[in-house]
Amino acid sequence: MAHLHACATAGINVALVKYWGKRDAALNLPAVGSLSLTLAEPGTKTNVTFCESLAEDRLVLNSELQKSAKISGLLNGIREIAGLKLFADIESTNTVPTAAGLASSASGFAALGLAAWSAAGLPWNPENPDPRLLDLVRIGSGSAPRSLFGGFVLLDRDSGRPHPLHSELDVALVVTVLSDAQKSVSSRDGMTLTAQTSPYYPAFVAEHEAELKDAQESLKSNNFKRLGEATERSTIRMHACMWASNPPLRYLTHRSLQVIEAVESLRQSGLACYFTIDAGPHVKVLCLRRDATEVCERLKPLADRVSIALPGHGARLIEE
Ligand code: PMV
Numbered sequence: 001m002a003h004l005h006a007c008a009t010a011g012i013n014v015a016l017v018k019y020w021g022k023r024d025a026a027l028n029l030p031a032v033g034s035l036s037l038t039l040a041e042p043g044t045k046t047n048v049t050f051c052e053s054l055a056e057d058r059l060v061l062n063s064e065l066q067k068s069a070k071i072s073g074l075l076n077g078i079r080e081i082a083g084l085k086l087f088a089d090i091e092s093t094n095t096v097p098t099a100a101g102l103a104s105s106a107s108g109f110a111a112l113g114l115a116a117w118s119a120a121g122l123p124w125n126p127e128n129p130d131p132r133l134l135d136l137v138r139i140g141s142g143s144a145p146r147s148l149f150g151g152f153v154l155l156d157r158d159s160g161r162p163h164p165l166h167s168e169l170d171v172a173l174v175v176t177v178l179s180d181a182q183k184s185v186s187s188r189d190g191m192t193l194t195a196q197t198s199p200y201y202p203a204f205v206a207e208h209e210a211e212l213k214d215a216q217e218s219l220k221s222n223n224f225k226r227l228g229e230a231t232e233r234s235t236i237r238m239h240a241c242m243w244a245s246n247p248p249l250r251y252l253t254h255r256s257l258q259v260i261e262a263v264e265s266l267r268q269s270g271l272a273c274y275f276t277i278d279a280g281p282h283v284k285v286l287c288l289r290r291d292a293t294e295v296c297e298r299l300k301p302l303a304d305r306v307s308i309a310l311p312g313h314g315a316r317l318i319e320e
Contacts, residue, residue, distance in 0.1 A: 113148075
């Protein structure tokens, strides 16, 4: 039965206007919207086969059998929609390097969701994905639905669903890796702590809508400087409100600050580039594609590794 197998790929994405905090933990709905860039590489490739011989779902990630993967919510949802009773055999390869400072959960859940959806015989339209798939992918990871679309993507606060955004801006992200240590607080736990204890969190939420509008306007008018400034403000506000949590939550290190300072001085010297940082110390630098090699060279002395990531398409089905 050919339709019980499918293979999908998805690239990771990086938020330029960040979300932090949930308004519904069970549905994993964000407290605020977000605006991201999906990258061509790195990403995830996932094969799903629904089999009669399995007594439970089985996930092999990068050749290792996973014991406690949080995938049953997504798979149960798909089985229910498709009226399918079989368990899934999943083989997934992540090209996101360990400790690259790029969350692999977004590409992971996007590729798994699409492969399982299609293996279950459900129809996929990349321009207009079924909203039920978007919702199920989001329950896996709040940022994952954004990886179903390519390029710039808006995740709407109210629906919790992503929409692609058009822009002529030809950008790249220069990714600095500043540590190989695993993060000590997951983003889920960090969000709960910040929302419950940081006096600055309500201000972050209150300002957020205006931030998102500003970034969307900058895309519409192809205004890179305005996009970059919105990107930096979003990062600073998110990390400032985390830092004011009790106990304080701080993902930035002195090495992150060194890269921030270097970005500021590159900008003063006339190179348009802007930093963004997620729940970890690593700094990603937004620049125009034509400047990416120079930014990369200039930041090399400050990082363990530096690479250039370019925008990519959304999740895709491939023959395998
Ligand atoms: O994907 P999640 O739900 O673990 O959260 C991602 C949080 C940030 O990367 C810090 C911000 C974002 O919008 O991606």
